[in-house]
Amino acid sequence: MDLNELRVEINALDKTIxxxxxxxxxxCRQVALYKQENGLPVFQTDREAEILSRIRREAPEGxxxxxxxxxRMIMDISKSLQYHELRKETPxxxxxxxxxxxxxxxxxxGTAGANAETAAKQIFGDDLKPVFxxxxxxxxxxxxxxxxxxxxxxxxxxxxxxxxQAYDLMSEYNFYIARTTVVEITxxxxxxxxxxxxxxxxxxxxxxxLSQCARFIREHGLTARKYSNTATAAKMVADSEESxxxxxxxxxxxxxxxxxVEHNISDYVPNYTRFICISKELMLSEDxxxxxxxxxxxxxxxxxxxxxxxxxxxGMNLLKLESxxxxxxxxxxxxxxxxxxxxxxxxVRALLSDLSENLEYFKFLGNYGEI
Numbered sequence: 001m002d003l004n005e006l007r008v009e010i011n012a013l014d015k016t017i018x019x020x021x022x023x024x025x026x027x028c029r030q031v032a033l034y035k036q037e038n039g040l041p042v043f044q045t046d047r048e049a050e051i052l053s054r055i056r057r058e059a060p061e062g063x064x065x066x067x068x069x070x071x072r073m074i075m076d077i078s079k080s081l082q083y084h085e086l087r088k089e090t091p092x093x094x095x096x097x098x099x100x101x102x103x104x105x106x107x108x109x110g111t112a113g114a115n116a117e118t119a120a121k122q123i124f125g126d127d128l129k130p131v132f133x134x135x136x137x138x139x140x141x142x143x144x145x146x147x148x149x150x151x152x153x154x155x156x157x158x159x160x161x162x163x164x165q166a167y168d169l170m171s172e173y174n175f176y177i178a179r180t181t182v183v184e185i186t187x188x189x190x191x192x193x194x195x196x197x198x199x200x201x202x203x204x205x206x207x208x209x210l211s212q213c214a215r216f217i218r219e220h221g222l223t224a225r226k227y228s229n230t231a232t233a234a235k236m237v238a239d240s241e242e243s244x245x246x247x248x249x250x251x252x253x254x255x256x257x258x259x260x261v262e263h264n265i266s267d268y269v270p271n272y273t274r275f276i277c278i279s280k281e282l283m284l285s286e287d288x289x290x291x292x293x294x295x296x297x298x299x300x301x302x303x304x305x306x307x308x309x310x311x312x313x314x315g316m317n318l319l320k321l322e323s324x325x326x327x328x329x330x331x332x333x334x335x336x337x338x339x340x341x342x343x344x345x346x347x348v349r350a351l352l353s354d355l356s357e358n359l360e361y362f363k364f365l366g367n368y369g370e371i
Contacts (some may be wrong), residue, residue: 110229
């Protein structure tokens with residue numbers, strides 16, 4: 001056979017496979033309805049293991065793993081479609097309508113002039129008077145305890161990547177993401193007026209800001225010193241008798257009476273940070289188009305691939321996949337995922353139901369829009 005003849009045969013075989021696949025999915029829909037009527041679970045481990053064992057036995061030599069993967073995918077597709085069928089009438093999540101007013105109680109980490117304050121005012125308005133707390137953990141704790149209505153937390157920078165401390169704390173507290181916003185970061189080098197610049201050897205700032213300005217720090221022979229926040233670093237430099245410098249926003253430098261030595265020192269300009277606004281209760285805005293979840297996967301072959309396939313099957317656009325180690329000595333990781341969707345959509349609720357019922361650990365983090 002020549003190449004064209006081979007392709008004709010492949011096309012004919014593909015049609016046969018497509019028809020057989022469609023017939024199998026139709027039968028699976030009937031299985032879903034039977035399970036619904038008889039209160040049976042969608043996922044039955046023994047049945048799946050039995051099928052895969054048979055497929056491997058019957059596969060041609062050398063195609064055992066490939067055949068197993070193919071039929072595992074077919075069964076995953078079947079389960080996803082069954083969940084959609086069984087959960088399409090699931091009642092929506094209970095939520096409150098999101099209201100963002102300047103008189104809300106909002107906690108930020110740091111002090112006046114922090115980028116988190118800018119983010120908070122972008123969300124709630126310029127008249128907002130936020131509460132400033134020392135650490136990210138304090139913000140999460142204040143929201144969880146109900147002492148404030150909302151908290152502002154940075155999660156990602158366009159230059160330095162994810163704020164790992166924020167992600168590590170997400171697994172320790174109960175909260176929902178209600179809103180996000182993006183703040184342009186204009187890092188500058190600032191000192192106390194009258195400081196001898198030749199004597200400045202150390203620069204203080206939050207680790208993210210130091211990372212964003214790593215090239216400038218290196219080229220100017222400065223030693224980077226981590227501080228809890230860019231604004232608190234600026235205040236410390238303003239109050240210190242030492243010849244220190246701070247990396248902070250220009251507005252923050254002006255607020256604390258510092259002299260700006262260098263403007264726009266970020267390695268890459270423009271430079272942006274995304275902040276999340278968190279609440280104790282699930283709150284939903286009319287423009288909510290992003291869903292966030294966190295979960296743990298079984299430590300077995302193909303588990304991440306199978307997870308991601310669920311989003312493809314459901315037609316969900318995955319926006320972000322973040323992983324952080326679970327700090328218990330196990331080398332296991334927690335995954336954080338953002339994807340396009342709204343919990344009013346039955347497909348989204350079916351996917352969330354699938355994940356919550358079939359994973360060892362799953363947490364829905366919220367459904368929100370960006371301002």
